[in-house]
Amino acid sequence: MGRLLGIAIWLITILSVWMFVSGKWWFPPAITTHGPQYDRQFLITIIVVGISFAAAQIGLGWVVWKYRDSGDKQRATYSHGNNRLEVVWTVITAIIFISLGIMGQRVWASLQLTKVPAGAYTIAVTAQQFSWNFHYPGKDGVFGHTDPNLIDDSSLNFVGLDDTDPNAKDDSVVATLAIPADRPVELILNSKDVTHSFFVPQLRFKQDLVPGMKIHVHFTANKVGKYELACAELCGMNHYKMKAYMLVLPQTEFDELVALPQAQFQARQAELLNKYQLPNY
């Protein structure tokens, strides 16, 4: 039984490691400037994880194999432990884990603890059950005033844009997110009803949208294309299909797009959604 158990544990270890190492199931390629750093940190971590996992399981399988009771008269080794060994392995573990923890703050700090870079393009994102609204400031670059009391889904005023504000005249509120490549983007995240979460796997980025809060985030995408945006916080029955598309556009195409008024903006987005394809998964 000991041998069988040892073998089983080793087999499980090999299969589990294979599942990761085979690359069959992995992140889609990153499309942000912080992406490579993220991927590197994950790789370092998963290697530490993999080695620790394998070592512990192989060790377990080995002791279970070697020290099975083989029916002889020998007793087990009487020992209450070894303090020196305890200290050594505790210190080593602490160093590795805490180093990982500290290293793991770099990407976080670069995105969360820094100011929005100069020259960023700002888009206001408002989530609702079960769709996304992207509010562009238009040619004047100034967001029109919004008021929750003015929201009326049936008349398509999804974010409560105030018509009486001159700045609102050139604003567009659309259902597809378009961002420029190679230029910092600032999103101001908000929700109309319950908590949602903004997630595009390729961005290596996620952020909850909390009602009552306006959360500022920023990142820089650097690969043109069309990507899927998924909601990542349970928001009700259609949480699983609260989908939008994100277009990462070359600079000129983007500048042209965001200068358009509402109706043309939407029409142009529809064209672009046909022009660009989703990645090959």
Next chain:
Amino acid sequence: MAATATGTDRTVHAGVGGGPRPRNGNGFHKNGEGDDVPFRFSPARYRIGVWAAIGSILMLFVALTSAYIVRSASSDDWRRIAMPKILWVSTALLIVSSITIELSRRSLKSRHDAAYSRWLLNTVVLGVGFVASQLIAWRQLVRQGVYMASNPYNSFFYLLTGAHGLHVLGGLGALAYLVLTTRRVAKSIDGELRRTGAADAVAIYWHFMDALWIGLFALLMFWK
């Protein structure tokens, strides 16, 4: 710390998981009785129990208090109301009742059972007075149109005083139990230890209710 088995009559030190025999056992034998005395109740049992209960009740109020503090900062609709003056009476009643219960506890310790009963009853009366004054305060506020949902400060006011009041009612129940069952000397040593233990524990709880009230009162009066 390995074992040392020797051929002599000395004890095997079985290592950390074993260790030397304790000289006077554990909490059981702190009363100074010998090894041959069977399981005996020690008043520490009720005391530990009540401190554990206090720990958990305290955590409940810590949670509600931190919610109070966070909420007071999270929006601009926080408006404190004028506290009904009768709450000062509440506070006085509770403080005096702490004094009376302490007096009752000391009387019990010095075996003055009549005094013990008397101070106990006084505490009950003061406690009932406290609860009554709280209800009066609530009625006053409702008559002024101060409702639970009108404003977050109100919500917390009713919630905190209500939660505290419920726990005071529990304390009153414990006091009633003491009044009904512990006024006379018990028939055995075990019973007597339980009697004093119970009185001690309820007194500790009651003092906690008092201290908690003072904390909540200060919070409601002075925070923001």
Next chain:
Amino acid sequence: MAEATHAEVHRHPAPTSFIRKYIFSLDHKVIGIQYLLLALAAVIVGMIMSVLMRVNLSWPGTHIKIMETLFPQGAPGGVMTPEFYLSLVTMHGTIMVFFVLTTAPQGGFGNYFLPIQIGAEDMAFPLLNMMSFWVTLVGFVVILTAIFAEGNATVGGWFSKLGTSFAGGSGTVGPIGGWTGYPPLSALGPIAGPGQGAGVNLWVISIAIFCVGSLLGALNFITTLLNMRTRGMTLMRMPLTCWAWFTTAILALLSFPVLLGGGILLLLDRIAGTSFFIPGGLYVSGNTVPLHNGGSPLLWQHLFWFFGHPEVYIAILPGMGATSHILSTFARKPVFGYRAMVFAIFAIGMLGFFVWGHHMFMSGMSPYSAVAFSVLTLSIGVPSAIKTFNWLGTLWGAKIRFTTPMLFSIGFVSLFVAGGITGLVLGQSSLDFFFHDTYFVTAHFHLVMGVASIFGMFAATYFWFPKMFGRCMNEGIGKIHFWITFLGVYAIFVPFHAMGLLGMPRRYAQFTEYEFLKNSKGLVTFVTVAAIITVTAQVLFYFNFFWSMFKGAPASENPWEATTLEWIIPSPPPHDNFAGIIPTVFHGPYEFSVPGAPNDFIMQTDGENIVAEAGGSNGGNGHRH
């Protein structure tokens, strides 16, 4: 003298009526078994729900006839709606975490064996103990009611009469919100969608009731352990199971009240129009929501997770204690590093109070606090690693007897490593940008809570069954149960990591809407098949458990040749555990294979000079019975 002292010892003479013996019993042993039976019932409900979830994910549109009969609205034509699925998710989590993982390890085995292992005749407060069980059972009944309050039109109609937030019959089988119940979704009531009415109110009430039951229990454990240890039972001679139950009780004592506080605030938001968690300016389902203003959804998350993180340690610590205990027993070796193990249990418990923010990295809370939470979270890995090393150390140089409890304890170590190690990924705030709310998280917590913890319970069941019922479980069936379950749970939960790497979000009723999920189909199907097999195999356990209770081979008082106090009394034990005798403890709990001892185990109550008396010889493995 003996007469009078006996009268003092027997505070409550043995009950005679059926009701006092088995229903409203003050005996910690009966209460422990009641908790175990509750957990055994709850886990069936939880497992059925999980299989239904898996079938829906793998083969969307599957007709399940019985669902159509029971829940025609939520599963028209026997095909579950997305909201039905989400209510299964919610109920599965709630029932498993509370009514299985927080009952059996602590209320079940802890209640039964803590007093005995420390040499006491019962818990400190038997009446409170009985109340803690019955309060918990009432909580269970309330949560089950939530299924029908939302799922059945008639029952829903009754609840609707209680108020708008109590509207029922929306077609789900309980609330939708996950076991975490984040507002505003959980606070807004039926305007936020199906499953937001009576089901949520009943969910909150059930959890509040559960909190009270848990607190009563925690109080008892702490007092009993501190006050009622027998002669010679110093703290450092206690079995590690006792240390685990003690730490767990402290965690419960300090964390459940916070959940209770949060639950009260949530209920008030729902029924009293307060705005603790609901901000102003909301527009829900086509209508503005005028009544609320200024609340903070994040406040709930802080309160919930301040409880929620210690809760997961509450779920695992008793299993760790049992594992140390059982590994040592069947390895015939003392636990490696007893002191370090005690320290590690305490460190895990205490550190567990300072890391709740790692559930909230993406929540919008202060990113600076995220840094602190992240580094602290990774440090919890250290005491967990110490424990793992020490378990391996216990097995090194051992003489392992592969009984069923031993198999499950070894399985615990393997699964705890597998599940715990991914904490290194999830604890890093940076990496959470991708992994938060994906199946990677689900993989992590299922492996540690849903599997390792359960293996701890299986090990404990097989180990202590002979003592509790005076009969042995069948070893053959036990071993088959182990093998299918061990391989099965790995087959189910390791692939979840792969799904997480693809970016698969949690709590999705279907995966059909996204291209980036299309490579997950094979994994999803594989997992479902493994789950169906594994869940079915649990029938073996239930059969073994209940059949052996009546027909198992009779057990002696110490069938495993173990050392702690429960093995010096008859199987099953008499009403007052030690039949009026005060056990005196001379040895630590894990004195196995002591050189020179007559047997390869020294019971805690064996004479202090047992080795010397044996003439210091390296006598063979004299068997005691």
